[in-house]
Amino acid sequence: MGAVSVMMRDFEFSLKTRFIFGKHADARAGAELAAKGLTAVTICHNGSRFLYDGGLLDGVKNALDAAGVRWGEFMCGTEPNPRLSRVYQCIEAVRAAGSRGLLAIGGGAVIDHTKAVAAGVPYDGDVWDFFTGRAAIRAALPVAALLTNPASGSESSGVMVINNAETSEKRLASSPFIQPELALMNPDITRSLPASVTANGLVDMFSHIAERYFTNDAEFGIIDHMAEGAMAAVASFGPKLLENLDSYELRAQAMWTAAIAHNDTLGVGRAQDWATHIIANELSALYDTPHGVSLSVIMPAWMQYVYKNDEARFARYGRRVFGLEGAGAARECIAATKGFFRCLGMPVSFAQAGIPTDSLGKLADMTQMPENGLIGASTPLTRADVAQILELAR
Numbered sequence: 001m002g003a004v005s006v007m008m009r010d011f012e013f014s015l016k017t018r019f020i021f022g023k024h025a026d027a028r029a030g031a032e033l034a035a036k037g038l039t040a041v042t043i044c045h046n047g048s049r050f051l052y053d054g055g056l057l058d059g060v061k062n063a064l065d066a067a068g069v070r071w072g073e074f075m076c077g078t079e080p081n082p083r084l085s086r087v088y089q090c091i092e093a094v095r096a097a098g099s100r101g102l103l104a105i106g107g108g109a110v111i112d113h114t115k116a117v118a119a120g121v122p123y124d125g126d127v128w129d130f131f132t133g134r135a136a137i138r139a140a141l142p143v144a145a146l147l148t149n150p151a152s153g154s155e156s157s158g159v160m161v162i163n164n165a166e167t168s169e170k171r172l173a174s175s176p177f178i179q180p181e182l183a184l185m186n187p188d189i190t191r192s193l194p195a196s197v198t199a200n201g202l203v204d205m206f207s208h209i210a211e212r213y214f215t216n217d218a219e220f221g222i223i224d225h226m227a228e229g230a231m232a233a234v235a236s237f238g239p240k241l242l243e244n245l246d247s248y249e250l251r252a253q254a255m256w257t258a259a260i261a262h263n264d265t266l267g268v269g270r271a272q273d274w275a276t277h278i279i280a281n282e283l284s285a286l287y288d289t290p291h292g293v294s295l296s297v298i299m300p301a302w303m304q305y306v307y308k309n310d311e312a313r314f315a316r317y318g319r320r321v322f323g324l325e326g327a328g329a330a331r332e333c334i335a336a337t338k339g340f341f342r343c344l345g346m347p348v349s350f351a352q353a354g355i356p357t358d359s360l361g362k363l364a365d366m367t368q369m370p371e372n373g374l375i376g377a378s379t380p381l382t383r384a385d386v387a388q389i390l391e392l393a394r
Contacts, residue, residue: 008269009217014176015263017156017183021256025186026146029060029103030067032182033144038101040070041144042094044114045105047075050148056189060105060146072097080290081163081170082113087127091120094141101142104180108152108204108291111145115160115178118143130173131162137175144182148189150255151201151292153208153262155183163285170285171368183259187251195242199344200292201254202238205261206231206340207295211274212267214313214378227266228320230257235321239343275376276302279386282366287355296346297353301393303334306379313378350394360390 020028033041043060051057064071074090077083094102094117104114118140120127129135145155154160158179163170193201213227234257241250260266279302280294307314311330318324318333322340326332338348347353364387367375374380381389 009271011268013264013268015156015265016176017180017263019156019183019185019259021185021252023186023188025184026056026060026189027063029144029146029184030063030065030069032184033064033069033101033103034067036101036142036181038069038142040097040099041072041101041103042090042097042099042117043071043073043103043105044076044090044110044117045073046078046110048078050192051105054189054192056148057105060103071103072099076110076113079163079288080109081284081288082109082116082161084116084128084162084164084166087113087116087120087162090117091127094121099141101144103144103146105146105148107147107149107201108154111143111147111154111180112152112160112162114143114145115140115154115180116162116173117141119160119173119175119178128162128164130175131164131171137173137177140175140177143178143180144184145180146184147255149193149197149201150190150251150258151204153205153258153260155180155185156259156263159262161281163288168285168366170281172281185255185259187248187255190251190255191246191248193245195245195345198245198254199238199242199346200290201258202234202241202344203292203296203341203346205254205258206234206238207276207299208261209234209266210299211277212264212270212272213317214273214310215270216310216377216379217270223266223269228317230261230266231317231321233257235340238340242344271377273376273378275378275381278375279363279367279389282363282368283355286359286363286366289353289355293347293353296341296344296348297350297355297393298389300334300338300341300348301389303337304392305385305389306376306381307331307334309379357394360394361387363390 104111119137122139147155159174276299280298283294315330318329322336
């Protein structure tokens with residue numbers, strides 16, 4: 001098929017998030033929120049021992065007290081995928097407390113939960129309306145994020161994903177209103193993250209870049225080169241980080257890469273694919289698998305199914321990201337991607353992930369298809385195509 005020869009598409013891009021990056025960034029929470037006039041906030045976190053044992057949560061609360069910021073807190077659960085039921089509970093708690101803003105302390109699940117609450121508090125209807133397309137987000141409480149697990153890039157994106165456990169749906173909503181206004185990023189506090197959590201995050205950020213890179217649009221020099229450089233960087237520092245989990249420098253690289261991977265810095269002006277995420281989200285919805293696991297299983301299968309439709313793009317990916325040479329780079333890049341995921345200790349099939357394969361038809365049927373019945377920009381896929389990709393992922 002190859003790339004479509006079009007000009008760079010028109011776009012609007014606003015990155016309203018203010019980043020405070022470096023050691024002791026978390027200590028500035030109180031002063032920064034007070035400077036924004038947020039005198040009453042609700043802290044959202046997952047209640048993990050990490051927040052207490054290292055003194056992070058107490059330190060933030062002390063910083064808020066010192067700045068004269070009144071606070072309450074809500075524990076949103078430790079599940080890998082944020083729950084709609086807890087969003088409902090938190091909305092009521094925030095309304096009762098009269099909070100004027102929200103502070104998320106955690107990774108993508110906590111931040112996405114907090115964004116949903118931010119949108120739900122000023123809304124008279126059901127917050128799930130935003131995820132089903134029944135309503136658009138027109139207002140939200142201001143959100144600040146103190147990142148503890150670099151992965152999803154939710155700390156500076158206008159996107160959130162929530163699981164509705166009652167209906168086994170995992171859905172996305174987006175709006176500039178929910179993009180965090182402040183991201184506090186201290187790589188030091190991520191040095192205790194275990195290898196498995198770190199690896200999940202590396203796959204997540206890598207796939208976010210790939211979803212923007214694989215497109216049927218023409219080459220756009222600077223964006224393509226930036227995306228290739230970012231993916232090559234993850235492929236380089238990722239394995240090193242897993243061998244040296246205590247490295248501040250490598251943790252810093254991962255933290256910043258996760259942010260730029262999903263705030264659209266690497267995706268403006270082009271059609272973006274997202275088929276891998278759409279398929280993988282149903283896997284997480286049905287089995288509650290960590291997002292990184294779902295992606296590492298689905299992405300290579302998707303590549304295998306579509307690469308022949310744009311061999312030039314896949315060959316370039318193989319050359320620029322993995323240093324492949326020769327005429328077989330388009331095909332060999334799939335094995336290289338699998339090898340990268342495996343060296344992170346991540347599964348590349350249902351079997352390796354320990355996920356049953358007796359519901360592949362149900363997974364295909366669950367896939368959220370738009371009105372035209374097609375997902376993906378690199379190669380538009382039908383539900384039947386999705387079923388084939390799931391078979392390849394066995």
